[in-house]
Amino acid sequence: MATRVAVMYLGRIVEIASADSIFTTPRHPYTAALLSAIPAMPSSSRKPRRIPLAGDPPSPMRIPPGCRFQTRCWLRETLDSPEICSAIDPTLSGAGDHQSxxxxxxxxxxxRGA
Ligand code: SF4
Structure with a gap:
């Protein structure tokens, strides 16, 4: 039971929001992949696309420059690997109390549904 949820990747919070907001509209690709792994009941109308994550997390001793999730990011691939992902480490930002x-x-x- 929680009213706010924080998702961590490689030792850092990558998304934080109310439980409702994070479960209905995740704004970080890692969160979206985690949520896609939740099994749906056979009778459920919810049939989310499974988002597999390739590879393993990098060593905490060798975190890549830029975004720490870039080596496994499915969203980056769909955007043709924009340079900013490997150049600038994104900080938490967003509207209201939903930060990514x-x-x-x-x-x-x-x-995520594509
Ligand atoms: S690699 Fe780019 S698209 Fe993927 S989580 Fe990081 S900033 Fe976002």
Missing amino acids: ACHFQHHVDAR
Whole structure:
């Protein structure tokens, strides 16, 4: 039971929001991949697309420059690997109390069902 949820990747919060907001409209591709792994009941109308994550997390001793999720990011691939992902480490930002550390957070929800 929680009213706010924080998602961490490689030792840092990459998304934080109310439980309702994070479960209905995740704004970080890692959160979207985690949610896609929740099994749906056979009778459920919810049939989310499974988002597999390739590879393993990098060593905490060798975190890549730029976004720490870039080596496994499915969203980055759909955007043709924009340079900013490997150049600038995204910080938490967003509207209201829903914050995400992704330069393309407003593309996550539309593309996760693609
Ligand atoms: S900033 Fe780029 S690499 Fe990082 S999560 Fe967003 S799309 Fe993926």
